[in-house]
Every structure is written in C-alpha cells, then in structure tokens.
Amino acid sequence: MEIETIEMGEKKARFVIRDTSPAMANALRRALVNKVPKMAIDTVEFHLGSMRDEEGKEYESKTPLFDEIIAHRLGLLPVPTDLSLYTYKDKCVCGGEGCPNCTIIYSLVKSGPCTVLSSDMVPLGDPNLAICDPDIPILELGDGQSVMIYAHAVLGTAENHAKWQAASGVGYKYMPVITVKSSKRAQEIADSCPRGVFTVSASGDLGVEKPLDCMLCDSCVEVDGGESVEVVGDETSFVFSFETDGSLSAETMILKACEVISEGAKAFSESVDAL
Numbered sequence: 001m002e003i004e005t006i007e008m009g010e011k012k013a014r015f016v017i018r019d020t021s022p023a024m025a026n027a028l029r030r031a032l033v034n035k036v037p038k039m040a041i042d043t044v045e046f047h048l049g050s051m052r053d054e055e056g057k058e059y060e061s062k063t064p065l066f067d068e069i070i071a072h073r074l075g076l077l078p079v080p081t082d083l084s085l086y087t088y089k090d091k092c093v094c095g096g097e098g099c100p101n102c103t104i105i106y107s108l109v110k111s112g113p114c115t116v117l118s119s120d121m122v123p124l125g126d127p128n129l130a131i132c133d134p135d136i137p138i139l140e141l142g143d144g145q146s147v148m149i150y151a152h153a154v155l156g157t158a159e160n161h162a163k164w165q166a167a168s169g170v171g172y173k174y175m176p177v178i179t180v181k182s183s184k185r186a187q188e189i190a191d192s193c194p195r196g197v198f199t200v201s202a203s204g205d206l207g208v209e210k211p212l213d214c215m216l217c218d219s220c221v222e223v224d225g226g227e228s229v230e231v232v233g234d235e236t237s238f239v240f241s242f243e244t245d246g247s248l249s250a251e252t253m254i255l256k257a258c259e260v261i262s263e264g265a266k267a268f269s270e271s272v273d274a275l
C-alpha cells in the first residue's frame with residue numbers, strides 16, 4: 001500500500017492510498033472512527049449550595065439546564081491528547097484510582113450573568129491541557145446563578161462512546177480514472193460537471209484539470225452516452241479524507257490507525273497459529 005498526501009493540515013487530511021483493496025480502505029476508515037483513543041470528560045462532579053464572590057455577592061449553585069445535559073456537553077469537548085503520555089484508567093499503575101498518567105482534571109467555577117465557554121474549563125496542572133477550541137458555548141447563566149464543577153477526562157475509544165471519537169467526516173471514494181476520447185462536445189461536457197473537473201482549451205480541446213474532485217456522478221458521460229468521455233473508479237486506489245476535533249492531529253490519527261490495524265492483524269494471526 002502506498003500513501004500520497006494531497007493535504008495534511010493540523011485538523012484535516014486528504015490523501016490517496018494506492019495498491020490496496022476496498023476492504024483495507026474500509027478497515028482504515030473504521031480504525032479512524034472508533035479505534036483511535038483520545039481523552040474525553042467522563043465524570044463530572046457538581047458542587048451544590050451557595051457561593052460568594054470576592055465582593056461578597058451570593059450566588060446560588062443552579063443552572064437553567066439539567067446536570068445531565070451539562071455533563072453530556074462537557075463530554076463532547078475536545079480534550080488535547082498526547083497518546084505517548086496517557087494510558088487507559090483501568091490499565092494504569094494507579095489501579096483505576098485516577099492519577100496524572102490516566103486522568104486530566106478540569107475545574108469550572110463561573111457566576112452569571114454570562115455564557116460559560118469551553119475556555120472557562122481550567123485544567124489542574126499543565127495549562128497546555130486547556131480545551132482545544134476555547135469558544136464552545138456550554139451553558140447560559142442568569143443573574144445570581146453559578147456553577148462549580150470538577151470534570152475528569154480519561155482515555156477511551158469510540159467503540160464505547162462517541163465522545164471518544166476524534167475523527168469526523170471520514171470517507172473515501174474510488175480513485176476516478178477519466179479518459180477523454182473526443183472533444184466534439186467539449187464545452188457541453190465541461191459545463192455538465194458539477195465539480196468543474198474539465199477545462200476547454202482555446203483550441204476547443206477537452207482537458208481534465210482536477211481529476212481528484214470527480215465524484216463519479218457520470219453527468220459528463222450522460223451528455224453523449226460516453227462517446228467523448230469515459231469515467232471509471234479504480235478499485236485499487238482510494239481518495240481518502242477526514243477531519244479531527246482537534247484533540248489529536250490528523251497525522252497522529254493516521255499513524256495510530258495504521259498501528260491499530262497492524263496490531264489487530266498480528267493478534268488475529270497469533271490466534272490462528274494457536275489453533
């Protein structure tokens with residue numbers, strides 16, 4: 001299998017994989033979606049009662065939302081994850097008690113009126129562990145209302161809950177192979193393509209400018225029943241794309257997904273040998 005990068009951003013990747021099979025492309029998709037671990041908030045403690053600010057004003061620890069809804073929203077915040085630092089809580093040396101190797105603790109203390117944002121989640125210890133996107137709204141507090149929360153983030157995978165899913169929009173398509181046989185109806189064919197794949201030169205020749213943008217819709221083929229253009233999907237090459245929520249970089253996700261597939265294949269092979 002060969003990988004050719006088209007775009008590799010911090011949170012977005014687009015690449016071509018060649019000399020492989022649809023099964024392998026799907027294995028990579030599945031690994032990216034639910035096998036790559038990330039940190040996510042799993043436990044939330046709400047502190048009840050009244051609070052006083054520095055000026056002596058009293059606030060009631062209550063919010064317009066149910067605690068469960070707030071906890072769910074906190075679970076979906078992108079927590080920065082260094083996979084070399086963290087381990088699963090149940091496999092940690094602390095025996096599942098919670099320690100810096102397996103848990104990140106955030107505190108949230110806020111009084112209204114205000115909008116509580118993800119930037120209000122303060123990590124205990126390293127400030128680099130602040131939530132990746134600071135502008136995610138969590139809840140609205142009215143005058144006299146306040147929240148005091150301690151939230152614990154742990155490592156997990158989306159096999160257990162979607163909050164541990166770092167990749168979104170994971171998809172692939174067969175590599176389009178476009179052959180131009182005639183330029184007789186060049187302009188008509190170029191205009192028929194919704195993705196602007198074709199160009200028409202000054203001399204009227206039909207050219208393929210952006211083959212990777214082709215979505216195999218066959219609009220160009222339908223113009224003259226395939227007399228001018230032939231479009232097929234190469235079943236051994238795939239154009240792959242996905243985005244991350246920011247907790248892991250796109251590159252780290254690809255490397256980890258490949259590692260997971262490789263480990264799975266090795267474990268399977270060992271099981272077969274044992275039989």
Ligand SMILES: [Zn+2]
Nearest residue numbers: 092094099102
């Ligand atoms: Zn631990």
